[in-house]
Amino acid sequence: MAGGQRTNAFICLRVPPDLVDDLVDVQRQCQDRVDPQYPEHIHITLGFLHGADERKLDDARSFITDGAWSAPAIRLTGEVRHGSWTLRKNxxxxxxxDTVQKGEQIRLGIEHTPELARIQQDITQYLDIVEDDFWPHVTLGLAREDFPASDVKALRLPAVSGPAPSVDVQREASATAFTLLVRKELTP
Structure with a gap:
């Protein structure tokens, strides 16, 4: 990133591999209607850095590298939501x-544990990220077409859980691709 350029980046928790595998099975249940999130990109966003410059990215990398958090347990709540930050701009x-619209994300709620809340609060406070109504979730994918929301609310969701393996800082390369800037392994 050349001097003065800005980019979008985010800080996220990785999802345990066993849960990712089960989420891929859920994606297969609705593959005709939902364009799946790539398994390697399934994560829980903790904070978003919109228009970050190199100094802000360096701050984020340093803070995450120096962080001392224990791994929160990652469990689905069974809550399913849909929507789109991108479409809301239109x-x-x-x-x-009642209707999932083409281009909306299908989001699955994650239990908001005290350990997860601590990591998220530490990150948003240190990096001055304003986050209203934080709802931890993973994105299953994007709707390919309009369909009843009851269809995704009826999905058989996995019960597997496990500790988050890491906290990452990632830069958006495109709407569906990200570049890893730093990874902090977490201990259970």
């Missing part, structure tokens, strides 16, 4: 609770 977009 004035013609209207959220409909």
């Amino acid at each position: 004035p013609s977009y209207r959220y409909d609770e």
